[in-house]
Amino acid sequence: MNPLETWLSGATRGLSEESAAQVRSEIQEHYRSAYEAAREGGAPAEEADRRAVAALGGAKAANRQYRRVLLTLQEAKLVEAMNAPPASPSPHIKMGRWMARLLIAEAVAGILLVTWKTHAWLLPNLALVGAALACGFLPIDTLRRGRTYRWAKWTAFIAAAGLAVWMGVKPPWMPLGFLLVPAYFDYVRASVRRKLPIHQWPRKLYR
Amino acid sequence: MNLRGTLPTLILEALKHQPDHGYSISQRIKERSRGVLDFKEGTLYPALHKLEQEGLVESSEGVEKGRTRRYYRITRAGRTVLAKDQAEWRKLSRAVTVILREA
Numbered sequence: 001m002n003p004l005e006t007w008l009s010g011a012t013r014g015l016s017e018e019s020a021a022q023v024r025s026e027i028q029e030h031y032r033s034a035y036e037a038a039r040e041g042g043a044p045a046e047e048a049d050r051r052a053v054a055a056l057g058g059a060k061a062a063n064r065q066y067r068r069v070l071l072t073l074q075e076a077k078l079v080e081a082m083n084a085p086p087a088s089p090s091p092h093i094k095m096g097r098w099m100a101r102l103l104i105a106e107a108v109a110g111i112l113l114v115t116w117k118t119h120a121w122l123l124p125n126l127a128l129v130g131a132a133l134a135c136g137f138l139p140i141d142t143l144r145r146g147r148t149y150r151w152a153k154w155t156a157f158i159a160a161a162g163l164a165v166w167m168g169v170k171p172p173w174m175p176l177g178f179l180l181v182p183a184y185f186d187y188v189r190a191s192v193r194r195k196l197p198i199h200q201w202p203r204k205l206y207r
Numbered sequence: 208m209n210l211r212g213t214l215p216t217l218i219l220e221a222l223k224h225q226p227d228h229g230y231s232i233s234q235r236i237k238e239r240s241r242g243v244l245d246f247k248e249g250t251l252y253p254a255l256h257k258l259e260q261e262g263l264v265e266s267s268e269g270v271e272k273g274r275t276r277r278y279y280r281i282t283r284a285g286r287t288v289l290a291k292d293q294a295e296w297r298k299l300s301r302a303v304t305v306i307l308r309e310a
Binding site: 007011023026027029030032033034037055056057058059061062065066068069070194195197 | 228229230231233234247248249250251252253254256257260274276277
């Protein structure tokens with residue numbers, strides 16, 4: 001592998017295919033210009049190559065900065081999943097899914113019936129989180145609606161966690177720990193929102 | 208010398224008079240600083256992408272000497288930010304100069 005290829009593979013590590021292609025194209029173009037300038041200045045080919053690659057600086061530092069502005073592999077997969085057309089399963093699978101949902105709802109209701117006296121915090125918590133998640137089915141397809149939805153969802157999540165702590169859940173950090181999962185997913189979505197132009201946003205990204 | 212955080216302002220300044228491509232922008236910044244600023248060219252493009260995402264520059268492809276290059280152009284919002292950054296920099300620079308003169 002030549003020095004430029006080594007630099008490029010370091011700088012594009014973890015980036016999506018499209019982002020990596022973009023980095024390769026702009027850096028190769030930059031390298032060619034730098035190489036030609038060095039050659040015109042009288043440098044031998046090897047020295048011109050060395051200078052052009054050295055001027056790029058560290059590949060790791062460039063990679064860190066590229067990851068902040070271009071889609072990573074993980075983010076590109078998320079966008080792809082969001083853009084995928086909804087599958088149209090067979091009537092049997094549809095019925096199976098509804099039965100599974102019904103069973104889960106029954107199980108949750110059963111647990112609540114048995115434990116509501118000892119775990120009173122569960123009921124308001126589930127109501128808050130459920131309401132927040134149910135709002136996700138509303139037509140959220142503008143920046144303003146998206147921001148309002150996220151604001152309402154996090155208010156409900158934090159209120160649910162706070163309520164659980166206040167009602168004596170042990171250990172008290174547990175409800176806060178549960179917030180880490182949605183926080184991580186929202187962090188990834190926010191990163192994609194920052195990097196993609198609005199006209200390329202999948203509808204689900206507004207949420 | 209590496210002045211962290213000043214690259215976006217330097218890029219906007221380099222684009223103030225005419226659209227340009229990445230390599231030329233980097234050379235212009237180096238020449239104008241007379242080689243004082245230690246500026247790694249590999250970090251120029253992430254900075255350009257960020258400026259583009261923020262709507263401060265826009266880019267389009269152009270051909271020069273038979274080669275396709277991406278040209279960057281400063282936007283109206285970019286000019287406003289540049290003017291603000293320049294004013295802040297002058298203020299900071301004056302303050303530091305006064306302190307160093309007193310030392």
